[in-house]
Amino acid sequence: MSKIVYNHKAIEKKWRERWAKDPVNPKLDGQGNKKQKYYCLDMFPYPSGNGLHVGHWRGYVISDVWSRYKLLNGYYIVHPMGWDAFGLPAENYAIKMGVHPAISTAENVANIKRQIHEIAALYDWDMEVNTTDPDFYKWTQWIFVKMFKEGLAYEKEFPINWCPSCKTGLANEEVVNGKCERCGTEVTKKNLRQWMLRITKYADRLLNDLDKLDWPEKVKKMQSDWIGKSYGAEVDFPVDGREEKITVYTTRPDTLFGATFMVLAPEHGLAASLATEETKEAVEKYIYDASMKSNVDRMQDKEKTGVFTGSYAINPLNGAKTPIWLSDYVLADYGTGAIMCVPAHDDRDFEFAKKFDIPIIQVIAKDGKEIEHMEEAYTEAAGTMINSGEWNGMESAVLKKEAPHIIEKKGIGHATVNYKLRDWVFSRQRYWGEPIPIVHCPDCGAVPVPEEELPLRLPEVDSYEPTGTGESPLAGIEEWVNCKCPVCGKPSKRETNTMPQWAGSSWYFLRYVDNHNTAELVSREKADEMLPVDMYIGGVEHAVLHLLYSRFYTKFLYDIGVVDFDEPFHKLFNQGMITGKNGIKMSKSKGNVVSPDELVRDYGCDSLRMYELFVGPPELDAEWDDRGIDGVNRFLKRLWNLLMDSREKEIQATKEMIKLRHRLVADITSRLESFSLNTVISGFMEYNNKFIETAKKEGGIDKETLETIAVLLAPFAPHFAEEMWEQLGHNETVFKAQWPTYDEAQMKDDEIEVAVQINGKTRAVVTISADANKEEAIAAGRAAVQSKLTGTVVKEIYVPGRIINIVQK
Ligand code: ANZ
Numbered sequence: 001m002s003k004i005v006y007n008h009k010a011i012e013k014k015w016r017e018r019w020a021k022d023p024v025n026p027k028l029d030g031q032g033n034k035k036q037k038y039y040c041l042d043m044f045p046y047p048s049g050n051g052l053h054v055g056h057w058r059g060y061v062i063s064d065v066w067s068r069y070k071l072l073n074g075y076y077i078v079h080p081m082g083w084d085a086f087g088l089p090a091e092n093y094a095i096k097m098g099v100h101p102a103i104s105t106a107e108n109v110a111n112i113k114r115q116i117h118e119i120a121a122l123y124d125w126d127m128e129v130n131t132t133d134p135d136f137y138k139w140t141q142w143i144f145v146k147m148f149k150e151g152l153a154y155e156k157e158f159p160i161n162w163c164p165s166c167k168t169g170l171a172n173e174e175v176v177n178g179k180c181e182r183c184g185t186e187v188t189k190k191n192l193r194q195w196m197l198r199i200t201k202y203a204d205r206l207l208n209d210l211d212k213l214d215w216p217e218k219v220k221k222m223q224s225d226w227i228g229k230s231y232g233a234e235v236d237f238p239v240d241g242r243e244e245k246i247t248v249y250t251t252r253p254d255t256l257f258g259a260t261f262m263v264l265a266p267e268h269g270l271a272a273s274l275a276t277e278e279t280k281e282a283v284e285k286y287i288y289d290a291s292m293k294s295n296v297d298r299m300q301d302k303e304k305t306g307v308f309t310g311s312y313a314i315n316p317l318n319g320a321k322t323p324i325w326l327s328d329y330v331l332a333d334y335g336t337g338a339i340m341c342v343p344a345h346d347d348r349d350f351e352f353a354k355k356f357d358i359p360i361i362q363v364i365a366k367d368g369k370e371i372e373h374m375e376e377a378y379t380e381a382a383g384t385m386i387n388s389g390e391w392n393g394m395e396s397a398v399l400k401k402e403a404p405h406i407i408e409k410k411g412i413g414h415a416t417v418n419y420k421l422r423d424w425v426f427s428r429q430r431y432w433g434e435p436i437p438i439v440h441c442p443d444c445g446a447v448p449v450p451e452e453e454l455p456l457r458l459p460e461v462d463s464y465e466p467t468g469t470g471e472s473p474l475a476g477i478e479e480w481v482n483c484k485c486p487v488c489g490k491p492s493k494r495e496t497n498t499m500p501q502w503a504g505s506s507w508y509f510l511r512y513v514d515n516h517n518t519a520e521l522v523s524r525e526k527a528d529e530m531l532p533v534d535m536y537i538g539g540v541e542h543a544v545l546h547l548l549y550s551r552f553y554t555k556f557l558y559d560i561g562v563v564d565f566d567e568p569f570h571k572l573f574n575q576g577m578i579t580g581k582n583g584i585k586m587s588k589s590k591g592n593v594v595s596p597d598e599l600v601r602d603y604g605c606d607s608l609r610m611y612e613l614f615v616g617p618p619e620l621d622a623e624w625d626d627r628g629i630d631g632v633n634r635f636l637k638r639l640w641n642l643l644m645d646s647r648e649k650e651i652q653a654t655k656e657m658i659k660l661r662h663r664l665v666a667d668i669t670s671r672l673e674s675f676s677l678n679t680v681i682s683g684f685m686e687y688n689n690k691f692i693e694t695a696k697k698e699g700g701i702d703k704e705t706l707e708t709i710a711v712l713l714a715p716f717a718p719h720f721a722e723e724m725w726e727q728l729g730h731n732e733t734v735f736k737a738q739w740p741t742y743d744e745a746q747m748k749d750d751e752i753e754v755a756v757q758i759n760g761k762t763r764a765v766v767t768i769s770a771d772a773n774k775e776e777a778i779a780a781g782r783a784a785v786q787s788k789l790t791g792t793v794v795k796e797i798y799v800p801g802r803i804i805n806i807v808q809k
């Protein structure tokens with residue numbers, strides 16, 4: 001190369017072609033290549049029609065940098081990519097554009113794939129999967145059949161979350177603040193027969209195994225909160241004058257003496273029958289009104305409402321007559337749907353008691369004293385029991401633990417554990433999903449499609465729009481619906497619901513490593529060789545649903561012997577979001593979407609990769625500003641010029657160059673290890689300036705230092721690094737090099753001894769850094785002769801490297 005100008009177009013084209021012929025990440029051949037694997041996984045995208053914006057890029061750049069770094073550390077890299085192509089987004093897009101989802105999906109995949117190629121990531125496209133490919137969803141269905149056979153998939157009719165706009169049922173996880181996660185419409189209830197997955201059976205393992213994971217604490221906490229395990233007691237309150245009893249769930253049985261009323265959810269089985277002659281009308285109206293309220297209304301923190309039933313329950317501990325109320329702040333499907341209310345020690349109960357003038361009895365005293373006028377509930381479990389009969393004087397924290405067992409001994413209830421986690425509503429009344437492989441036979445009931453008949457293909461259909469009747473469009477295809485029972489041969493009907501989008505994404509990462517296997521989901525050999533995932537990179541929006549489902553699926557596949565690990569993702573990194581100006585989410589409707597295409601054209605892939613990281617700490621959101629890319633581009637140009645100036649000169653490494661080189665390696669490595677990728681980039685820039693300064697003095701930079709820079713830069717600007725490496729005389733890819741090491745001893749500044757004089761007479765000798773400036777040298781000198789200074793200092797002189805002279809009067 002003769003022309004001394006950084007030409008990103010030529011360089012990037014050249015290396016793309018080279019890599020296409022000669023991949024830098026050779027395949028594991030199972031024999032010769034005994035390298036240890038490192039599986040770095042991206043959350044795979046759904047192929048929306050909008051293509052990728054610079055925000056998507058950041059995640060893929062982070063995972064590619066990490067993969068290439070591991071490659072340079074001697075690992076074989078498993079780094080696949082695929083498409084989460086079933087589900088509502090793809091289908092809604094298709095309906096909007098008036099094309100069949102299969103066609104629009106294929107087009108979108110092609111476009112996004114082209115964009116992903118621009119990132120120059122190490123993806124192994126032989127591993128590609130697409131959840132809508134029958135060869136893939138065959139195994140999604142197979143897992144369902146296995147779950148059915150193990151009793152983990154079952155049918156249930158109940159009021160589910162229903163999105164009137166998407167016209168489908170939703171899982172609890174898909175309802176955010178009472179609104180559809182996808183379209184923001186208020187979610188209502190609809191009674192439908194649903195397929196459910198018994199994820200609750202795995203609640204404890206999903207909770208306990210969080211300890212095994214190297215994940216952000218925040219995400220672990222979100223998962224454990226979602227599972228929501230709480231310890232408490234169920235206590236039976238007989239209804240006064242009747243046979244029935246009401247069982248309440250409480251985490252605070254220690255406060256039983258303070259229960260001054262009881263509240264049932266309006267949906268509670270006894271709610272209506274507890275009404276008396278006088279209250280009947282009000283109670284019925286309250287129950288009806290509650291049923292008409294949307295979840296949003298009920299969950300909002302508004303003023304409490306309620307109605308007294310007219311009936312009383314008997315506190316089983318002290319026989320107190322306790323009025324029974326109905327209120328919608330008690331949820332029907334948590335615990336027992338009934339609670340004992342202790343206004344002195346629970347905020348919601350306190351508010352309710354104040355509003356309806358119900359007595360408040362304090363049973364825990366903080367410093368042994370009873371509060372005269374309670375202004376708010378005392379909610380801590382710390383203090384001494386008062387007003388509590390035989391429990392008086394006990395420490396409430398101790399009693400809280402013992403109370404469930406005391407209650408059990410007394411025969412008035414039992415210790416129990418509750419979870420917030422609910423079984424997973426697994427059916428959708430939509431077209432664009434995996435058909436649930438079940439046949440309904442009048443005699444045999446629900447029968448799974450035989451495994452050897454999978455995949456059960458999604459049939460072609462003319463109208464794939466949702467019917468809105470609660471049935472999927474598949475119900476309209478008679479020749480598909482009507483079939484024979486696989487067991488007895490009787491005319492039967494196929495299940496017409498499809499699976500939710502989560503189905504494929506719950507296990508896709510296992511399939512990558514053996515995506516052509518027609519006999520098994522994944523062979524044991526391939527699984528042992530390449531699984532599980534070492535590093536998973538994606539957005540924090542998947543902290544609960546996708547990650548929880550994937551963990552559940554993996555545990556199930558472990559239980560049936562498909563894989564021999566029970567956690568899929570060892571390490572997790574959540575990248576922040578790239579937003580438009582003022583933190584506004586990039587979206588077409590806001591008109592603030594920045595496409596990477598032009599930036600790649602104008603500045604090159606390497607510059608954009610580095611700028612994506614430069615914009616801020618990768619775990620935080622960052623506002624995009626195109627202009628900043630100039631700075632990174634300038635850095636590459638200056639480094640290029642340094643390379644051109646130095647490469648043929650055989651510059652001898654000076655102490656300064658060696659010191660800077662070791663410091664650079666140390667800084668870049670530690671910042672990279674701690675995922676501080678933005679400071680890696682700024683580090684490159686700072687060091688580059690120092691190298692350029694040194695080069696001015698010495699005529700250039702030594703070869704070893706330039707080589708070191710090339711290797712360190714390789715994960716970030718791979719084309720540039722390859723070219724640099726070649727310019728330095730190598731004819732193998734830079735990715736065959738080893739990540740450089742550093743030597744602390746070489747990083748230290750040189751030190752020199754300097755005489756300290758007072759009025760020209762040497763009084764001490766100090767050791768200072770060779771490149772200490774005047775202020776530093778004089779400060780060190782003064783400190784050394786402080787006790788010998790008797791007058792006022794009038795002048796301080798530093799003769800660099802030789803003398804510090806302090807003149808005093
Ligand atoms: C008496 C009590 C006294 C309570 C006290 C709390 C404080 P977690 O941790 O969420 O499990 N509760 C039980 N079932 C409920 C339902 N279906 N809807 C609304 N609230 C319900 O909390 C359990 C506590 O929440 C229970 O303990 C119960 O109130 C309430 F000083 O019982 B507690």
Ligand code: ZN
Nearest residue numbers: 441444485488
């Ligand atoms: Zn049958």
